[in-house]
Amino acid sequence: MQTDQTIDKNKPRVLEARKIVKELGGSRVLDQVDLILDRGDIKVLIGPSGSGKSTLLQCLNLLHIPESGELYLDSRPINFRKKSELYLLRQKVGMIFQEFNLFDHLTARQNVAIALRKVKKQSKKMAEQRAELELSRVGLSDKVDLYPAQLSGGQKQRVSIARALAMDPEVLLLDEPTSALDPELISEVLVVIRDLAKEGMTMLMATHQISFSASLAHEFVFMEAGRITEQGAPNVLLAEGAGSRTLDFCSKISEMTGAQA
Amino acid sequence: MQEIVNFFSPIAGSLPFVFSGLWVTLVLVAGAMGLGLALGIPFAVIRVYGPAPARWAVAAYVWFFRGVPVLVLFYLFYFGLLAWLGQMALLSLLPLNNAFFAAALVLGMATGAYQTQIFKGAILSVSQEQLKAARSLGMSDFQAIVSIVLPQALRFSIPAWSNEYSIVLKDSALAYVIGVAELMSRTRSVAAITHKPLPFTLFAGLIFFLLTWAGVRALKRLEQKVRIKGYTQ
Numbered sequence: 001m002q003t004d005q006t007i008d009k010n011k012p013r014v015l016e017a018r019k020i021v022k023e024l025g026g027s028r029v030l031d032q033v034d035l036i037l038d039r040g041d042i043k044v045l046i047g048p049s050g051s052g053k054s055t056l057l058q059c060l061n062l063l064h065i066p067e068s069g070e071l072y073l074d075s076r077p078i079n080f081r082k083k084s085e086l087y088l089l090r091q092k093v094g095m096i097f098q099e100f101n102l103f104d105h106l107t108a109r110q111n112v113a114i115a116l117r118k119v120k121k122q123s124k125k126m127a128e129q130r131a132e133l134e135l136s137r138v139g140l141s142d143k144v145d146l147y148p149a150q151l152s153g154g155q156k157q158r159v160s161i162a163r164a165l166a167m168d169p170e171v172l173l174l175d176e177p178t179s180a181l182d183p184e185l186i187s188e189v190l191v192v193i194r195d196l197a198k199e200g201m202t203m204l205m206a207t208h209q210i211s212f213s214a215s216l217a218h219e220f221v222f223m224e225a226g227r228i229t230e231q232g233a234p235n236v237l238l239a240e241g242a243g244s245r246t247l248d249f250c251s252k253i254s255e256m257t258g259a260q261a
Numbered sequence: 262m263q264e265i266v267n268f269f270s271p272i273a274g275s276l277p278f279v280f281s282g283l284w285v286t287l288v289l290v291a292g293a294m295g296l297g298l299a300l301g302i303p304f305a306v307i308r309v310y311g312p313a314p315a316r317w318a319v320a321a322y323v324w325f326f327r328g329v330p331v332l333v334l335f336y337l338f339y340f341g342l343l344a345w346l347g348q349m350a351l352l353s354l355l356p357l358n359n360a361f362f363a364a365a366l367v368l369g370m371a372t373g374a375y376q377t378q379i380f381k382g383a384i385l386s387v388s389q390e391q392l393k394a395a396r397s398l399g400m401s402d403f404q405a406i407v408s409i410v411l412p413q414a415l416r417f418s419i420p421a422w423s424n425e426y427s428i429v430l431k432d433s434a435l436a437y438v439i440g441v442a443e444l445m446s447r448t449r450s451v452a453a454i455t456h457k458p459l460p461f462t463l464f465a466g467l468i469f470f471l472l473t474w475a476g477v478r479a480l481k482r483l484e485q486k487v488r489i490k491g492y493t494q
Contacts, residue, residue, distance in 0.1 A: 063397055083401070091399035101394035104387075105413045105489050115398035118408055149491035160394075167398055 011038040013075055014202050015060065015093065015171050020069035022052075022059055029055045030066070031226040037171055037202055044213040044234075045206040046249065047223035053206040056223070057173045060204070061093040062086050074170070091119060094164030096174040100156040102148040102163075108135055109144040112163045119167070134162035138192050154185030158192055165196075172196065174205035210250045214238060222246045269460050275451040279461075282447030283468060289365055289433050289443055294426060296369025301376025302415075306406055308381045319377065326374035331432045334371060339363040339439040364436035364443075372429045379421040383414035416487050423480035427473045434469070444468060 015037040022030040030052050037043065045053045058064040060071070062080060071078045073092055079085050103111050112131035116122045122130070135144050138158040148156055157177055164172060177193065178186045190212055196203065197216050204221075207213050213220075214234040222230040222237070222245060230237060230246050237246040272279070304319045311319070326334070339360060387410050395405035437446035444465055452461040 061397060063393060087399045087401060090397055095394075095397035097390065097394060097397075099390060101388075101390045103391055103394070103409050104492060105409075105416065114408060115395070115400060118404045119399040147490045147492065149489065163394075163398065 011040060013037075014039050014041075014073070016072040016075070017056075017060060018070040018072075020056070020059055020071070021067045022055055022064055023067050024055065024064075029226050030059060033069075033226070033228055035060075035204075035221070035228065037204060039170075039202055040200045041219070042197055042203045042205075042217050043219045043221050044217040045204060045221050045223060046208070046210070046213075046246065048249070051223040052226040053223050054175050057095070057175050057204065057206060060171075060173055061090050061095050063090075063095070087119070091167050092170045094167060094169035094172045096157070096160055096164055096172065096177045098176040098179050100148075100153070100160045100180070102156055102159055104148050107145050107147055108140060108151070108159045108162075111148070111159055112166050115163070116166055130166055131162070134166045135159065137165070137195075138162045139188075152185060153181045154188040157181065157189045161189075161192055161196075171202045171204065174203060174207070176206050176208070178207065178209060208253055210253055220246055222249070269464065271455050271457045271460055272451075272464055275455075275461075278451060279444070279447050279464070282442055282444040285361070285442055286430075286433055286444040287472075289361065289368065289436060289441065290426075290430050292365040293368035293372055293429055293433065296365065297372035297376045297425075297429070300370065300373030301380050302411070304373070304377040305380030305384055305414075306411075308377060309384045310402065310406065323374045323377050326371045327378075331367065331371055332435050332438065334367045335364065335435060335439050338367045360436070360440045363439060364433070364441045368429055368433060368436070371432070372425060375425055375428075376422070379418050379425060380414060382421075383417040384410055386417055387413045413489075416484075416489065419480055419484040419487075423477050423484075426476050426480065430472055430476065431469060434465075 013036065015035075017033060017035045020030050020033045020035075021028065033052070033056055035043075035056070045056065047053055055064060059066050059069075062071070062078070065080050071080070071089070073089055078089050103114065106114060109128055109131045112134050113124070113127035116127035116130055117124060120127075132141070132144055135141060138161055140155060140158055140162070143151060143155060143159075148159070151159065161172075161177075174193070178189050181189065186209070190209065193203075193205070194216060205213065205217075217234055219231060220234045220237050221228055224245070230244055236242065237244045238250060239247075304322070307315045308319050308323075329337075391409055391413075392402075392405050395409045396402065400408070433443060434445040436443050437449065440446070448461045448465040452458040455461070
């Protein structure tokens, strides 16, 4: 199903962060960050290293608990102090890590199935069927019995995407999903992400793949020093002579990576 | 050849007696290793992931049982602590004045301290990013530790655990000091009666050697059997 990318005022709000503050090691990594994701939104986080992109993503599924601020899932406030709410939110807000973080002792199939069994209490058979379905969606039907150590980086990342999708998340957070990959393995992961976008998955992705994300994103979110400093449609922010910090940053990346970006 | 046969011939008549001690040794070591495992795994988890007071308590336990020689522990527990506890009416049902029970408890608690360290190291060698990934899928910390961290950590522990087995096996010979009728105690008895210590002691040594060899070999097989495919640490 192809989603209509024009702005729909009636799109339901999926995830909203208000005034998120996070401190790590005594320094303020996130400073009053607001962010809204409506259903089907694809937003891309860009900005220099250390600007807080990764921390923001980890706060949005509460792997990091913010010092202050509010988080709403489906317009319902989440109580950070209640473990049951943390677990539920994390199921609904999937996370893709730069380093894949697959479970080394489990096959691809088991990697996807284990949370279905442990968290959703599905039977082994049901969980493994779902796992096979998700792995076929990312083009890995023939790798279900392989262990992470037997897979390439691109394949590992696709398993990790299948693992997140199996939980039926409402939002997918992607933390530089291609940064740890050899250049020739990047495209297989980007293809999967593009398919997800076509299916209308709500996504927030930190990445340095500027041209790819410009073709996909409804909005660029530029972060610097723990704050969101610019936010807008990529074609506006990247327009010739826009004078935006985003344009400045992106052209520096393009100079370094050449045609790729 | 004839000389060797003559040398070991005094053993022949007392083999059943010596082997009854072998049986006691096997049960003692199995009990101690089992208790050590039952203490070591949860204590290691507490040591790595637990709240501070629990971590300190486990650290104190480890320091005590690593710091005091097993021989001293046997005396302290059997003639001291357990004898004292045994006087309490509530505890009179427990076999506290039983030497075998005391020996299994002491060896088990001592190896539990070492096993805590073994499993702690193994847990730390599992990438903690996997724990993060498990939590990101909605698993509780407990679920993530049990189904993601421990299955890998236990695999990594097998070589060190096998080493620990060989040490506990040999430490179990010290249980004769509190009167446990294990292999060494039986050997000493017949050696004293026959006035021929050397063949009996050599024989006991050979049995300990074979038990070590068999156990280490079995654990090596287990290690290969549960090895993760394609994985090199």
